[in-house]
Amino acid sequence: DAVNSYAGRFEGYWAAGMAAKIGLVDVDRGLVNELLALLGSQRVDFTRFFRALSAAARGAAEPARSLFGEPDSFDTWAQRWQALLPADRAATAAAMDGVNPIHIPRNHLVEEALTAATNDDLVPFNRLVDVLTRPFDERPGLERYALPAPASRGPHVTYCGT
Numbered sequence: 001d002a003v004n005s006y007a008g009r010f011e012g013y014w015a016a017g018m019a020a021k022i023g024l025v026d027v028d029r030g031l032v033n034e035l036l037a038l039l040g041s042q043r044v045d046f047t048r049f050f051r052a053l054s055a056a057a058r059g060a061a062e063p064a065r066s067l068f069g070e071p072d073s074f075d076t077w078a079q080r081w082q083a084l085l086p087a088d089r090a091a092t093a094a095a096m097d098g099v100n101p102i103h104i105p106r107n108h109l110v111e112e113a114l115t116a117a118t119n120d121d122l123v124p125f126n127r128l129v130d131v132l133t134r135p136f137d138e139r140p141g142l143e144r145y146a147l148p149a150p151a152s153r154g155p156h157v158t159y160c161g162t
Contacts, residue, residue, distance in 0.1 A: 020099045021050050023057050023092040024084055031080055038077055042068045045148045047104050054096035056082075057089050101135035103142070108149035 019027035022035070039046055044067045052063035061078060065071045086092050105128070113125040131145045 017099075021096065022053060022081060023086070023096045025086060028084060031077070031084070035077055035081075038068075038073055042070060042073065044068060047101065048146065048148070050100040051097070051102050051146075054093040054100065057085060057093040057096060059089070097136060102138060103131050103135045103145045105132055106145075106148065109145060 015027040015029070015032075018032045019025065022032070038044075039049060049064060049067055052067060055061070055063045056065075056078060061075075064078075065074050068074045109128055113128045116122070116124040128145070131139075131142055
């Protein structure tokens with residue numbers, strides 16, 4: 001029975017999570033699917049985008065808009081999204097900030113910390129742990145922990161079963 005109910009339950013939790021990430025009470029699947037396709041085609045970092053979207057809910061679209069190579073595509077999507085937002089934009093934005101972290105354990109930062117730790121330098125590891133204990137808090141001086149790996153690093157390859 002648990003196996004048979006998994007797909008429906010997963011879909012429900014996914015929809016609720018996506019609605020919260022974009023500040024909606026109920027998910028608009030078409031809007032979400034369009035957004036995910038747009039983020040993928042424009043190669044926008046999901047973590048940075050979802051966090052910046054709360055600024056757009058407050059009326060400052062530029063942080064989210066600036067992540068797009070073709071910002072007009074964001075503008076079109078954002079018009080539809082804003083029409084669905086609850087009236088209390090400040091509360092909506094605050095709730096979005098509570099589910100969209102600034103900092104996540106990005107592969108390149110974890111790699112740096114592990115490499116340093118294998119050389120008996122725990123400073124990068126401890127710093128990363130400190131950053132990740134408060135992933136939703138903006139803290140001056142930690143900007144590099146919010147950024148994806150530089151393009152020069154190339155894609156990160158992970159291995160299953162490790």
